[in-house]
Amino acid sequence: MNKVLSTLALTATTAFCLPAAPLFAQEEDTVTTVDAHAPKIPFDGYDMTWQNGNDRRKSAVLQSKYVTGIVMLDANYTHSFNNPNDNTVVGSTALARNNEVTLSGIYLGGEFNYKNAHARILTQFGTRATVVPRNDFSPYRGQYDLANVYRYLSEAYAGYHIDKWYGINIDAGMFMSYVGLNSYYQVENWEYQASFTSDNTPWFFNGLRIQVFPTKKLKIEGWLINGWQSYGKFNSMPGFGGNITWCPNEAVKLLTNDYYGADAANIPDRKRFHSDNSLQVRYYNKPESKGISRMAFSLTGDLGFEKGGGVNGFSNADTAKGPAQYFASAMFYNRVWFYKNKFAWTIGGGLMTNPGRYLVLYPTGQASPLPNPNNPTQTAGLYPFSANPGDPFKGWDCSTNFDWMPNQSITFRVEYVHRHANVPYFAGKGGVTSPTGYTTTPLPADWRPDLVKSEDRIIFAMLFRL
Template identity: 40%
Template sequence: MILSHAGFSTRAQEVKKDSVKTKIPFENYDLTWINGQNRQSDFPLTLKDKSGQTILTGVALVDGYFNYNFARPKDNTQTISASMGRSNEFSLNQASIGIESNYKNVIGRLWLQTGSMLHIVQETDGSVTRGRNTGTGNLKLIREAAAGYHFDVNYGLNVEMGIFMSYIGLESYVLQENWSYQRSMVCDFTPFYFQGARLQYFPTKNFKTELWILNGWQTYNSWSKNPGLGSSNYYRPNDNIQLAANFYYGTDSKSGTNTLSKVKRFHHDDSMVYRYYKNKAAKGLSQAAFSINNHYGFQSGDGVKAKNNYMTGSALSSRLWFAQNKIGWTVRGDFVSNPGAYLAFNPAATVSDNNGNVVLNDYDNALAAGNNLKITQLTSTLDYMPNDFMTFRLEYGYRKSNVPYFAGPGGTTSQTGFSNDSIDPTWKPDLRKQENRLTLAVNFRL
């Protein structure tokens, strides 16, 4: 249906030919409970032809939050998160409208977006500096845009090209689809979009496999003469369990100032989501499920050794639903280890003093001393969902790292907290090893 960070769609199979219904993968499965998937079962913005076949499905989404960081950084900047970029103020995180069409086997998809989350995600794309006629400004307002065709082979064969949500990781780019508002660190450190082409094949009712050819790891353009390659595999024996395994291989960095890097990147994640109790009519406990998502990846070549540049981590979530699924409670624990910090967020902007000298922070010094970055995170999330279209969310989050990494009261921008002020040569970003946050989010989806 609506593509998520996990990159799964079945609406493309809902086609008819000569008045005979095509085989539909995962038909009659209830997928609304899965971590990283849209929970809607009703789509009111649907246009149908005279025969009742769907022509277009429209979607509107608005997501806002108030994120209270107990450190109260003076620049109101929330660091080490692709889910939220501001603290101690109200923020419009994402507003998006889109249409999808799978009419007469033709696949078309266009999602437009705006909001503060765009700046966090797209502005890290350094590939747009390679050559001319590039830039995130041309594309960042497009969340997803693709064209393709569906072939009636077995349970479906789709060929598409365009900009897609990433298939790496369990949790979605759309925060409403996740059981928690702040994503797990393994999902926050991995891509949210790809530009390229994919082939989706459904050989049976309960299995899907995909092959991807990509410009690069969360890039609009290419870092290399060769494209990146990917694979995604989903198995659902019934609607209570989902197993997934994803792979990526490519070249995704620049070496020096004049040469393309020969460093190769490999990444793998696998996940299981299991619903072990279901009684949707119950006024007490109505559903119960858990999810686990594991990641491993590394970089090597051109003088870079995998033993010093790898990432490993896991996220384990437990969710309970109450009152006919109108209330949800999720507890999650996750960790990530990233020696070399090649996938980690920069905890502070690169700043220079009045003489043009780069100001190093404690994080830079700690890594230079040989400490490997390790982060643990705990979240507790309470949702109130009066219907499919509205979510009120309250979440507490705690994080801890082995090196100073999270914003302290002094902030990470400048001694005044403003980015357009000259940097005092004695100032350094205020980084701490622990962080506590309380987040209130409200989102609407139709």
């Protein structure tokens, strides 16, 4: 009999730790004695391997009493039909280089449990160790190079578990946010290139969280963090937020993530609010079928704004308070599995509007008046993508992919993506580096990065998890 996933294996939106318990349940036909003092496990018996943003494995390999090892590798090859001369991908946290085999992420670590103490540590190597930290301005405040201090860690936190209700966890360190539904790890997602909703919202938080499971079907989580995907704080105020996840059964997940903070560098009066909400439904399930074996969809909608310090949320009515500055987005994906869940086809996309561009990934490096000395791209800071109050930005995207999953540890994916913006944003044929594409080429006085409004690309990826 196949082993059944226990909820300790859920490392996404329902993530939690229960010390001194096996990561996966015993064989279905094993006779066991009921322990009246055993900890209650939230979502116990639920199969959540189908969910977008969740671990799809049903068993762990590197498992012992106190340690469960984790090894993940994400390798990709992508081609942009714009064919930029410098091979640089812009506007993405998943991709970095065109027309090259790229190691996007190498993650090594594990989960550690001893009595009621627990920790999770994962290193991070590959292009994401540069692509993601380059969007964080907090290291510019004060001394010590926080971007390099933390860039080789994707997760690193420790905490304590309290045996109350279905569990309470208190954790401190760097942990995943799951705002925008998708997981930071592509091996857990239905699509490779995330829609604007996910790619423009935070992948991680640095701070403190408390997870409370009052019932088997409900998680309530609170955050006290440095800021919105930031290693440090932009101003004196920390960020506050939380998550509520409800799973009435294993076929439905409903969640909300909400955040409030001051995340405009050196503008303490500008406050940010963001609400992220998702529904996932598995509406067909015949896992042993050699035809269609499973079908599910995910729907996500985000709404947020910034107010104060020269911007005015959703309103343009009061010019004295500044222009409107907000974020509104949605994305929808449908996935169909075939032949005992060995193959899958996904189609979907999304749209976003973000006046002020405060969450848009900058396509030409740091939007700073000074070049970033830690970025080898000589144009970083010289030709910043404008993010002035009220600057318009609207984008939409669609994608489709096909997965082959011969076993639970590896996925081969081919994906086609179209993205469009209302302003020049994506790398065009001239690239964003120099006339030749090399940083060693002097820049003519009239040279500028070549940005265009649309891009089409194909992605080939191999995703491994042990």
